[in-house]
Amino acid sequence: xxxxxxxxxxxxxxxxxxxxxxxxxxxxxxxxxxxxxxxxxxxxxxxxxxxxxxxxxxxxxxxxxxxxxxxxxxxxxxxxxxxxxxxxxxxxxxxxxxxxxxxxxxxxxxxxxxxxxxxxxxxxxxxxxxxxxxxxxxxxxxxxxxxxxxxxxxxxxxxxxxxxxxxxxxxxxxxxxxxxxxxxxxxxxxxxxxxxxxxxxxxxxxxxxxxxxxxxxxxxxxxxxxxxxxxxxxxxxxxxxxxxxxxxxxxxxxxxxxxxxxxxxxxxxxxxxxxxxxxxxxxxxxxxxxxxxxxxxxxxxxxxxxxxxxxxxxxxxxxxxxxxxxxxxxxxxxxx
Amino acid sequence: xxxxxxxxxxxxxxxxxxxxxxxxxxxxxxxxxxxxxxxxxxxxxxxxxxxxxxxxxxxxxxxxxxxxxxxxxxxxxxxxxxxxxxxxxxxxxxxxxxxxxxxxxxxxxxxxxxxxxxxxxxxxxxxxxxxxxxxxxxxxxxxxxxxxxxxxxxxxxxxxxxxxxxxxxxxxxxxxxxxxxxxxxxxxxxxxxxxxxxxxxxxxxxxxxxxxxxxxxxxxxxxxxxxxxxxxxxxxxxxxxxxxxxxxxxxxxxxxxxxxxxxxxxxxxxxxxxxxxxxxxxxxxxxxxxxxxxxxxxxxxxxxxxxxxxxxxxxxxxxxxxxxxxxxxxxxxxxx
Numbered sequence: 001x002x003x004x005x006x007x008x009x010x011x012x013x014x015x016x017x018x019x020x021x022x023x024x025x026x027x028x029x030x031x032x033x034x035x036x037x038x039x040x041x042x043x044x045x046x047x048x049x050x051x052x053x054x055x056x057x058x059x060x061x062x063x064x065x066x067x068x069x070x071x072x073x074x075x076x077x078x079x080x081x082x083x084x085x086x087x088x089x090x091x092x093x094x095x096x097x098x099x100x101x102x103x104x105x106x107x108x109x110x111x112x113x114x115x116x117x118x119x120x121x122x123x124x125x126x127x128x129x130x131x132x133x134x135x136x137x138x139x140x141x142x143x144x145x146x147x148x149x150x151x152x153x154x155x156x157x158x159x160x161x162x163x164x165x166x167x168x169x170x171x172x173x174x175x176x177x178x179x180x181x182x183x184x185x186x187x188x189x190x191x192x193x194x195x196x197x198x199x200x201x202x203x204x205x206x207x208x209x210x211x212x213x214x215x216x217x218x219x220x221x222x223x224x225x226x227x228x229x230x231x232x233x234x235x236x237x238x239x240x241x242x243x244x245x246x247x248x249x250x251x252x253x254x255x256x257x258x259x260x261x262x263x264x265x266x267x268x269x270x271x272x273x274x275x276x277x278x279x280x281x282x283x284x285x286x287x288x289x290x291x292x293x294x295x296x297x298x299x300x301x302x303x304x305x306x307x308x309x310x311x312x313x314x315x316x317x318x319x320x321x322x323x324x325x326x327x328x329x330x331x332x333x334x335x336x
Numbered sequence: 337x338x339x340x341x342x343x344x345x346x347x348x349x350x351x352x353x354x355x356x357x358x359x360x361x362x363x364x365x366x367x368x369x370x371x372x373x374x375x376x377x378x379x380x381x382x383x384x385x386x387x388x389x390x391x392x393x394x395x396x397x398x399x400x401x402x403x404x405x406x407x408x409x410x411x412x413x414x415x416x417x418x419x420x421x422x423x424x425x426x427x428x429x430x431x432x433x434x435x436x437x438x439x440x441x442x443x444x445x446x447x448x449x450x451x452x453x454x455x456x457x458x459x460x461x462x463x464x465x466x467x468x469x470x471x472x473x474x475x476x477x478x479x480x481x482x483x484x485x486x487x488x489x490x491x492x493x494x495x496x497x498x499x500x501x502x503x504x505x506x507x508x509x510x511x512x513x514x515x516x517x518x519x520x521x522x523x524x525x526x527x528x529x530x531x532x533x534x535x536x537x538x539x540x541x542x543x544x545x546x547x548x549x550x551x552x553x554x555x556x557x558x559x560x561x562x563x564x565x566x567x568x569x570x571x572x573x574x575x576x577x578x579x580x581x582x583x584x585x586x587x588x589x590x591x592x593x594x595x596x597x598x599x600x601x602x603x604x605x606x607x608x609x610x611x612x613x614x615x616x617x618x619x620x621x622x623x624x625x626x627x628x629x630x631x632x633x634x635x636x637x638x639x640x641x642x643x644x645x646x647x648x649x650x651x652x653x654x655x656x657x658x659x660x661x662x663x664x665x666x667x668x669x670x671x672x
Contacts, residue, residue, distance in 0.1 A: 007665030011561025011606070014664055016568075035573065036496055037419040037556060038392035040489055046389065047379050053389075056374035057431035057484055058467045061475075083373040095393035097482045099435070131394045131482075136669055139397075139477040146433045146467075148393055148484030153376055160372055220373060225347025232352075237371065270347070328350055329343030334471055 002106035009100065009134025022110060023130060026117040031093075031128040039128035041093060041150075050152030054089035056080055057148040063334040065112065065142060067186055069179075069198030070272070072145055073115035075336060078202050078272060080147040081123055082221040085204045086275070088159055088211055089151035094120065096130040097146040102137045112143065123202040125149075154211065163217040164238035168306040169284040173206060173275040173291050174199070174250060174299040176227055180269030181255040184332055190261070194254035201273035206296040213290065215283025222276045225330055227303075228267040230276040231312045232326045242312045244304035244324065267314070268327055270335045278306060338442040345436065345470025358446060359466060362453040367429075367464040375464035377429060377486075386488030390425035392416055393484040399670040401448065401478060403522055405515075405534030406608070408481055409451035411672060414538050414608060416483040417459055418557040421540045422611070424495055424547055425487035430456065432466040433482040438473045448479065459538040461485075490547065499553040500574035504642040505620040509542060509611040509627050510535065510586060510635040512563055516605030517591040519671055526597070530590035537609035542632040549626065551619025558612045561666055563639075564603040566612040567648045568662045578648045580640035580660065603650070604663055606671045614642060 007014035024032065031039045046053060060076045070078075077094065084091035096116070100109065120127055178199040185192045203221060210216055220230045231242040244267070251259075251266045259266050273296065279287045284302055291297030312324045343350035360368065367375045382389060396412045406414075413430065420427035432452070436445065456463055514535040521528045539557060546552055556566045567578040580603070587595075587602045595602050609632065615623045620638055627633030650660045 005665075006669040009560075009669065010663075010665035011559070011565045012663045012665040013661075015561075016662070034496065034498075035569070036423065038390040038423050038425075038485075040423060041389040041391060043379070043383050043387050043389055043488065047383060051379050053377040053379055053382065053486075054374040055377060055429065055431060055486065056465050057433050057482070059433040059435050059469045059482060061435060061469045061471050063475075087372065087374050087376060089374075093391065095391060095484045097393050097395040097484075099395050099397060099480055129392050133395045133397045133480075134669065135397050135477065138474070139399075139670075140480070141471065141475040144435055144476070144480070146393070146395060146482035146484075148431045148433075148482075150389075150391065150486070152379065160370065162370075223347070224345075225351075229347045233371075325349075326352070327346075327348045329341075329346035329348040333342040333346065334469075334475075 004100045004102060004104040004106060004109065004134055006102050006134050006136060009132055022113055026113045027127040029126040046152045050089060050154040052153040054084045054087040054151050054153050056083035057146065058083060059144060059146040060336060061144050061334050062336050064186060067198055068182055068196060070200035071112060071115050073112035074119040075200055075272060076145040076147045077116055077119035078200050079336060080149040081125060081202045081204065084149040084151045085207045086219040086221055087153045088157035089153045090204055091125055091149045091151040093150050094125055094127045095148045096127050098132045099140055099144040100134045101140045101142050102134055104142050123204060157211065159216060159219050161218050161234055161237035164234055164240060164278050164306055166240050166306050166308045167281055168217055168278045169281050169302055170242060170304040171277045171279065171288060171300060171302050172227060173297040175252045176249055176271060177251060177255045177266035177269030179272040180335060181258045183335055185258060192254060192258050195252055196254050199271055199273035201296060203273060203275060203296060206294050209290055209294050213287060215280035217278040220276045222271045222274050223336055224270050226268045226270055227276050228324060229326060234278060235312050241307045241309045242304055243307050244314050246314055246316050248301050248303045250299045250301045264331055268330060340436045340438060340440040340442060340470055342438050342470050342472060345468055358449055362449045363463040365462040382488045386425060386490040388489040390420045390423040390487050390489050392419035393482065394419060395480060395482040396672060397480050397670050398672050400522060403534055404518055404532060406536035407448060407451050408479065409448035410455040411536055411608060412481040412483045413452055413455035414536050415672060416485040417461060417538045417540065420485040420487045421543045422555040422557055423489045424493035425489045426540055427461055427485045427487045429486050430461055430463045431484045432463050434468045435476050435480040436470045437476045437478050438470055440478050459540060493547060495552060495555050497554050497570055497573035500570055500576060500614050500642055502576050502642050502644045503617055504553055504614045505617050505638055506578060506640040507613045507624060507636060507638050508563060509633040511588045512585055512607060513587060513591045513602035513605030515608040516671060517594045520668055521594060528590060528594050531588055532590050535607055535609035537632060539609060539611060539632060542630050545626055545630050549623060551616035553614040556612050558607045558610050559672055560606050562604045562606060563612050564660060565662060570614060571648050577643045577645045578640055579643050580650050582650050582652050584637050584639045586635045586637045600667055604666060
């Protein structure tokens with residue numbers, strides 16, 4: 001079976017061949033095909049869509065590489081695209097850096113690259129520049145991917161945590177914890193059955209449906225650390241508090257089962273295709289309806305509100321309010 | 337001694353603390369300080385400097401992390417800045433993704449981050465967005481860094497390999513192989529003395545000195561694979577050949593010594609602060625003088641020419657011409 005060797009990262013013939021036969025073929029587009037050391041994107045394409053460049057990056061180290069609902073390649077496109085998209089921008093261009101372990105099966109890399117290419121094409125994203133490094137066996141675990149993404153934020157769209165005020169309402173765009181529970185089940189061999197599948201998706205279409213909408217304050221995709229981590233960021237940055245209604249949280253039965261089994265909270269579980277959104281109170285029902293009208297948001301729910309009193313609290317099913325701390329760490333390393 | 341733990345990459349409190357106390361402090365600037373999931377860069381700052389966005393990425397996996405002349409942090413700034421700068425753009429903004437191994441000494445990370453911050457500040461670059469992942473002990477080797485960089489290419493500057501024609505001349509901006517020989521000496525414990533130091537540097541000032549100059553065809557920073565790899569790319573992309581004069585190559589005595597000892601060719605050695613430049617023949621002497629007038633280019637030399645006959649050839653000291661193949665791989669993995 002063909003494997004990655006140190007030569008594939010050395011700047012010599014083997015690397016040229018890998019780039020030419022795998023990456024250039026899978027990702028082909030006019031900007032990438034120039035094969036210069038940098039992509040050159042006409043600025044009028046950016047200024048036509050907005051007045052600020054949104055620029056974000058994430059590295060992906062997920063274990064296992066393949067999981068129900070996705071793989072590291074799809075995740076590397078969706079995750080960074082979403083970090084750009086939550087600004088209101090349409091993510092358009094990605095860079096892509098691979099760190100490969102010597103001995104990685106070429107077939108595995110091909111599968112990942114094909115998945116990246118498919119996810120990017122489906123989202124109207126082009127991968128315009130990249131880099132490949134190979135480290136000796138044992139110096140990395142199979143494959144790590146970094147992507148950086150760019151797009152333009154439309155004039156007048158100023159979503160951000162500093163817009164948040166007491167009285168605002170917190171929504172999520174769908175069921176919580178699907179990604180985290182799926183990876184946990186797979187990694188720990190829990191053997192849970194049922195509808196456990198990562199929600200890994202590019203959220204641009206759902207976010208664009210909200211773009212003209214007044215009353216939207218801040219958007220985040222609730223990845224590592226889950227909705228709880230986002231709620232803490234919202235609270236800290238706005239100087240307010242967040243109160244969440246436990247009974248309002250949309251959670252799939254299979255995910256709820258995994259959480260109950262392990263004594264974990266779906267609020268802390270990673271998502272890869274869910275938004276946490278703060279909106280003005282009078283806009284909440286309208287935004288909820290907009291979200292639910294879209295396939296990516298059909299399980300959207302209003303889950304809480306922004307209050308004066310600092311901190312994040314959860315009101316339980318019996319009305320008891322308790323402080324929701326940000327855990328020291330999430331239960332699972334290498335979740336994304 | 338304080339170490340990196342899995343919690344530092346988990347999206348919980350420990351990660352917030354690492355970001356707040358180390359990264360935000362070292363890299364602080366108004367765009368980063370917003371702490372949104374993406375930086376938002378006013379597009380007028382880009383359009384004021386050019387008409388195309390230059391966008392590039394590299395991952396850095398160098399071993400050892402610290403070496404004479406630099407470290408992985410400085411390299412992660414210089415390398416990506418140079419990949420942007422060779423388009424003629426001034427690199428202005430960087431993203432930064434860390435992949436850390438559990439158990440990494442916090443002091444080591446601090447030293448790297450400080451070095452990145454210093455290198456960026458010295459080059460007028462701001463680090464505006466980032467990401468941190470931690471993988472379990474043994475799943476990565478200490479620290480890997482990815483950076484992506486952006487800047488604007490000035491209107492009318494169209495440097496690129498497709499401009500290259502037979503009759504053009506090839507220059508380098510200084511001594512060859514300094515970075516590669518330094519890392520080789522350190523890694524293989526060769527114990528070579530003398531002036532072995534990485535040339536790791538941001539080349540923007542040198543490149544900007546060339547910007548108004550007519551007759552410049554293409555620029556590359558000659559990193560992995562050395563000048564030989566760049567010559568092969570120039571030849572392949574232009575459909576021409578490149579002939580290099582061995583006697584014209586600027587090589588420091590200490591580097592030449594290392595090469596002779598090991599039977600290696602400085603043309604294949606990595607550089608981290610050297611340009612390969614193709615210019616029209618009548619511009620060659622003027623460009624050479626410009627390069628030599630700058631501290632980063634004082635050992636610049638004309639080393640060869642572009643010819644009709646495809647391939648890359650080296651004319652030896654006794655006038656014998658031989659084909660210079662692109663090696664299957666460079667001698668050293670993890671050189672950058």
